[in-house]
Amino acid sequence: MxxxxxxxxxxxxxxxxxxxxxxxxxxxxxxxxxxxxxxxxxxxxxxxxxxxxxxxxxxxxxxxxxxxxxxxxxxxxxxxxxxxxxxxxxxxxxxxxxxxxxxxxxxxxxxxxxxxxxxxxxxxxxxxxxxxxxxxxxxxxxxxxxxxxxxxxxxxxxxxxxxxxxxxxxxxxxxxxxxxxPGIMATALHADGNYGDILSLPGKLSNGVVEGKAFVYMDGKAVFKLAVTWMDKVGLEAMGKAGLKNTDIDWMIPHQANLRIMQSSARKLDIPDEKIIVTVDQHGNTSAASIPLAIDTGVRDGRIKPGQNILLAAIGGGLTWGAVVAKM
Missing domain, CATH: 3.40.47.10 (Thiolase/Chalcone synthase)
Structure with a gap:
């Protein structure tokens, strides 16, 4: 079994x-x-x-x-x-x-x-x-x-x-x-440390003292360009592993960082805006919390139903990126 x-x-x-x-x-x-x-x-x-x-x-x-x-x-x-x-x-x-x-x-x-x-x-x-x-x-x-x-x-x-x-x-x-x-049907994970400097928390600990400013740094234009490209590719990769096409996806739930990135990524996957779960407007970018926040919102308001296929996709510092396809 x-x-x-x-x-x-x-x-x-x-x-x-x-x-x-x-x-x-x-x-x-x-x-x-x-x-x-x-x-x-x-x-x-x-x-x-x-x-x-x-x-x-x-x-x-x-x-x-x-x-x-x-x-x-x-x-x-x-x-x-x-x-x-x-x-x-x-x-x-x-x-x-x-x-x-x-x-x-x-x-x-x-x-x-x-x-x-x-x-x-x-x-x-x-x-x-x-x-x-x-x-x-x-x-x-x-x-x-x-x-x-x-x-x-x-x-x-x-x-x-x-x-x-x-x-x-x-x-x-x-x-x-x-x-x-069936539950989680496919996962795809990637990373490339060569891009680590465009999204980082640059402070370092030395002898118990933080050196530099321990604040988030982001090159917004560079992150935007890579996010749209890589979330599209990794989404296709995960769907391919699951044996699904874009038309089989009931809901795309991307990392809730920026509405324009989310819509651009979905557009490249030919997934319509009405199939995107959007919560970024209400809580901003909550990093690792953003996708589970959006999943729970969609489940509790009745949009995400048992048996439906969801596509999760994200990009983050590292740089890291990934996608998961699951049947609810």
Whole structure:
């Protein structure tokens, strides 16, 4: 019997503090940085983003999303065999101990559960999903919790309007279960460190001191060009592995970074705009959390239905990029 990894529960969480474009523009104006709702909206499609309160960590957001996913899956926390958490904003510097272990602790999961982080920036959730799929298909684990959780509001430079207006905080999660019904049908992952300097967090730790500015840096034009090209190619690769065509895809759920990138990528795949799940307008770029946030939104509002095929695609710092095709 073929074993599949099937999504049986989804969850998401956005911290209560919602900052609209106008509110952010007013905050930035006080420190001499000019922007506006129109400038942000026309370039990114973002209308608002959410910020975690001081003292709230990525694991706290991840736990909230995980609890909702577990509830939908009708699972108890101790039913989970493994937790894989994707983040670029871990609770502790260097991810030591891992944020996944903090989620394990806060959920009250026993030590029979394995837990670790994955760092592939905005592609992190797809990398984590692929790892979970491999463990389940190999028969090693039966239930895996995959989480994307980020607090990007702490690593953006609020003097740089090209990046600070784009990012927000949030978390999303899915519960994968071993199943004899098709679930994740294909994955495709890639990376190229030669492009690492166009999207990075350049600060370095030396003898306990951070050298340089530990803020997100992005060459927007270069990232845009590569994102549209590579998300198209990796999407075709994953669909080919799954034996599907673009017409077989019910929903494309790209990384929610920029509406223009999302629409351009879908257009190259000949997937119409009405088949794209878009949530970037409400929470901005939440990096590894963005795809599970969008999946949960589509499931809970009834657009994504059992038996439908979804295409997930992302590009992130590294550079990393990937795609996953799954039957819900």
């Amino acid at each position: 073929t074993i599949y990894a099937k999504i049986i529960g989804t969850g998401s969480y956005l911290p209560p503090k919602r900052i609209t474009n106008d509110e952010l523009a007013a905050i930035l104006a006080k420190q001499g940085v000019e922007t506006s709702d129109e400038w942000i909206r026309t370039r990114s499609g973002i209308l608002a983003r959410h910020y975690a309160d001081e003292g709230v960590q990525s694991s706290d957001l991840g736990v909230k999303a995980a609890e909702k996913a577990l509830e939908m899956a009708k699972c108890q926390a101790n039913d989970i065999d493994m937790i894989i958490l994707a983040t670029s904003t871990p609770d502790f510097f260097g991810g030591f101990p891992s944020t996944a272990c903090m989620v394990q602790k806060k959920l009250g999961v026993t030590s029979n559960c394995a837990a670790f982080d994955v760092q592939a920036v905005c592609s992190g959730f797809l990398y984590a999903l692929s790892v979970a799929d491999s463990f389940i298909r190999a028969g090693v684990y039966k239930k895996v919790l995959v989480v994307g959780a980020e607090t990007y509001s702490r690593i953006v430079d609020y003097n740089d309007r090209t990046t600070c207006v784009l990012f927000g905080d949030g978390a999303g999660a899915v519960v994968l279960s071993a199943s004899d019904e």
